[in-house]
Amino acid sequence: MLNTGQPDGFKCTACGKCCSGLSEDYAVFLNDDDVHRLAQHFKCSSAEFAQRYCELSVVDVGQISLQLYTLKYTKNGQCVFLGEDNLCEVHEAKPMQCACGPFGLFWHGDRRYECMKDIDVPAEWDQSENTNDFVNGLAEARISDV
Secondary structure, eight states, X not given: OOOOSOOTTOOOOOOSOTTSSOOSSXXXXXOXXXXXXXXXXXXXXXXXXXHHHEEEEEEEETTEEEXXXXXXXXXXXXXXXXXXXXXXXXXXXXXXXXXTGGGSTTOOSOOOSGGGTTXXXXXXXXXXTTHHHHHHHHHXXXXXXX
């Protein structure tokens, strides 16, 4: 089961670290709902949003390679929507992966950021077993659906 919430006691410190360090190996995946919601936020079509703000990424799941949208990031690895104040410029419409924060969707038990250090997290929130299921679900909302 995928975790889409936050553990008790977690509070975002707006440090911007979740939104930095992005790369081909650490990306923000977008599902169909994310693309449509962000396109509405920018008052453009889903295709226009994808062209401006997304990259087409190849993700290997088992023996299958999928093409999925990921958010673009700067040369420094920051999300294109991270403001100078370390706040999300699309907060009201942010992707599900971002809304889940550091303990969501792809969390594998690591404590990458200071804000995560002393939080008690249920063992079932380790998403090691669920990542492929989530990526396979994204495949249903691939480029052809946008």
